[in-house]
Amino acid sequence: MFSERFEMFRNEQPLHGPARPRRTRRRNVTCTFKVTLLRTGIDRLSSLRDAIASQRLVVQREQSETQFAEILRSTFPQLQGREFELCRVDAQRQVSRLSLESKTPAAIIASGQLGRSALYVQEKSTYALAQVNSSPAPAVASFSSPAVASFSAPAVASFSAPAPAVASSPAPAPAVASFSAPAPAVASSPAPAPAVASFSAPAPAVASSPAPAPAVASSPAPAPAVASSPAPAPAVASSPAPAPAVASSPAPAPAVASFSSPAVASFSAPAVASSAAPAPAVASSPEVSVAFSLLSPDTDIYISDEDEYDVDLKSLLNTMSNKVDFTAAPISNQINVTRCNILDSGIRAFRRQRFNPEAKLDVVFRDADGIGEGAADEGGPTREFLTLLMREIHSCEIFDGEDWKKTLACNSKALYNGMYKIVGRMIAVCLIHGGVEPNFFSERLFCQVCNLQPPVPDLQEIADYDFRAKMTKIQLAQNVNEAQCAIMEASDQLSMLGSLWHIQTLEDRDNLVESATKFFIENRLRDSLEQFKEGLECLGLLHLMQKHPQLFKEVFMYEEKPLLAEDISALFKAELSPVGSNRRVVESRTICFWRDWLIEVEEGTAYPLTLDKILGFVSGSTAIPRLGFPVEPKLEFLHPQENEAPKIFPEANTCSIVLRLPIHPSYELFRENMESGILQSPTFGVM
Structure with missing residues (x-):
């Protein structure tokens, strides 16, 4: 019974489902x-x-x-x-x-x-056409090789069939080439002739009969003479297609140019035909x-x-910065930071599923009790956090090598946890949101990221001291036996690298050292490098790095460019009182103290205070971003107020980037309190 019902149900169902419209890819028009x-x-x-x-x-x-x-x-x-x-x-x-x-x-x-x-x-x-006697001759350009002839003898031979007029004579004439609009054919007989196309305004046809002809055809009447004249006529430039012959007519003829390379024809007494009216010339222009x-x-x-x-580097950074919406920060972009765990605070935020690098960051610094420091993030806390975060990244576990020539370290735990990708995203956000540059990449790491040919592997790039010493001993071996003994000492490491083999010559020794060094420096880090590059794709950074590596080289590789006193002095604009007021006099004196003090700091007499620490105290950033600060830094003055104790230390607002200088009667007091205030401040801009 069940099988009969199932058979009836199956027979009632359509053999095929409803027809679906075929999806076609819309062609972009x-x-x-x-x-x-x-x-x-x-x-x-x-x-x-x-x-x-x-x-x-x-x-x-x-x-x-x-x-x-x-x-x-x-x-x-x-x-x-x-x-x-x-x-x-x-x-x-x-x-x-x-x-x-x-x-x-x-x-x-x-x-x-x-x-x-x-x-x-x-x-x-293009050049203006010369006149022939009092009446200039018409110049006609076509899609062919340069060919408009003129003769010193005044006669155009008649033919029973059309023939192109092609000739040259000793005197040179200037070529005319253009990019004009379509021009109709020039003709003098009943046979049809092709039109001369162009790329500008149309030129009128010149005809002496009802239909144009491509050649000078024979006719019962005598052919018009081609008169020689002392005035030169311009040659006609042409392009690489067959050219129709040009017949003459008593009517005025316009100059028509083609769009191809210019050619120069030579003439002795150049004239195609005399004309009652001058032919329009194509004007030359720069x-x-x-x-x-x-x-x-x-x-x-x-x-x-x-x-x-x-393009230049600033325009590329602007392109990436324009992708970020700095108007509002979503709750998923809030970063709660403790100063003793900057990197961990950043990792927690960057691991969130809804963290959006294309939106504004909201950084809140927490003290030891978990209470916010009280600053609303209008840019200053973000710059401070990103500056501190880049310092932590510089010394984190995924990098190895010299201080300003870092390479990727082999860390299986970091690879498993996706740490390479997170750090890559952090670097992109630090650069684009805060202008903080990661200028600690080695040449090898930069080339690997940008898909460039890295330098030849060097034993000094091996971060593992023990393995580097063993490989150096193999390389310095004087004979094969000595090299084999050194290889046996390093057999454990070489076997893990797949580079343990028997050598018979010193050339085999060199190949073994080169192979093991390259594998240790590059090949074993291939998965880590790919994960790191995946993180650098954030905000399109990796694409632009690979497309313009020379521009980004100065951003990622260290080049000593210390801040100068004149850089900071020119960065700030002083907010001065009206001219002639008592406050204006005091402010002018304080500005002189400020500039003299910057010069002393640059010279190193205020150590451990440096110019980058001064800039960090004011803005939260220890370097001037390549795109500049979002607002113009300002200098203000802490004038004494009634019923208030005078302020002797500097103050700063890192969001609006304002430095407030204290008022002191002498330079010694100003210098002492500026240095003490900045060095003893617990955070940027706080005293």
Whole structure:
């Protein structure tokens, strides 16, 4: 009974489920262009000073050449009435022309000639046409090799079939090349002739019969003579396609140019035909280049989003900083910090599932009793925390090696707990949120992160002292027997590295040392490196590092750049009382004390106080960020108030970055109280 019911139920069901509409991938019909107008005469891109203006454009992918050119001209008025050609920049920053069948967005993308370069549009220069006698001769350009002939003898031969007029004569004439709009054909006989295309305003057709002809055809009437004249006529530049012959006509003829490379033809008595009215000439203009790169995020074709030669470090840091919303901090971004456990406090916050590095941080410092220090985080506590956090990262367990040349350490527990990834995210947040630079990477670690070729392994890079000593003994062995004995002493470590083998020559010894050193320094850390790079992907830092390694080298590798007294002096703007007041006199004297004291601190006479400690007391950061502080640092003065004891020590607000200087009658008192106040302050900006 059950089987019969099941059979009936199965027969009632449709064989197939409901038809689902097939999902098709929507093709992106637009392209985004970053356009940069360059200065005139640029044949090699050398610096950002070559750029005049930049603009991003969104254009239709299937636009025609004319539409595309008009958009560029309307965006940059400097290009109005000027012709240009498309180019690229190679690794040596040299500008070279692209080979394209058509100058459209679709053709540019499909060509794939750009690579990592931007797309450049460089203006062609043109020259005015010379006159022949009192009436200038028409100049016509086509899509072919340069060929417009003139003769000293005034006669155009007649033919029963069309023939192109191609000839040259001794005297040179200037070439005319342009990038204009389509021009109709020039003709003199009933046979049809192809139109001469261009990229600007249309030029009228010149005809002497109802239909244009491509060649000088025979006719019963005598052919018009080609008159020689003392005035030279311009040659016509052409491009690499077959060119129709140009017939003459008594009507005035315009000058028409093609968009290809200029050519020079030579003439002795140049004139195609005499004309009653002068032919319009193509005016020359200075060269202007336009550089732009294509961004097409929804297409399958990768197009570089910016020219790697048109950026600097500050613009890259600004790009990443713009991803962060500094207006409000979510509760998941609150970091509760105790000064004795800075790194642990940060790890707890960065491990949260909802922690958002693209949102503002809310740092709250807690004292020993767990009570907040009372400062609302308007930037100062964040800068202080990130500065202290970077110091802790510098000496944490995942790094090894010299103090300012750190490499990754092999720590299986840290790898299992994801510590490498967390520290990578911390470094990205410290750099972008607070401008704190991790300038302690070794050259090897920086090259590994940026996918560059690392330097040759060196025994001195082995952090394990015992293993380094054993490998050094193998390397310094004078013969094979001595080397084999040294290898046996290091057999335990070498076997774990897979580098324990029998040697027969000193060359085998060198190969063993090189193999073991490379594996110890690089290969065994491969998983740790990948996890560390995964953390550096936060806020797009890793992508920009790998794309512009030379710009980020000074951020991640140590280069001694001490703060100078003039740097701090120029950083602060003094809030002064009105001119002529008694307070203004006292303030001017205090500023002189302040600047003299900074010079003494720079010279080291106030040790252990340093300029970076002074800056940290005021701002929470021990270095001036590359993007500058979010607000302008200020100097204020602690004038005595009625019914209040005078304040003799400096005060600071790290959020608004304000330093309040005490008022003292002598420089000795000012110096003593400034040094004592800053050195004895328990935290940044607190006295």
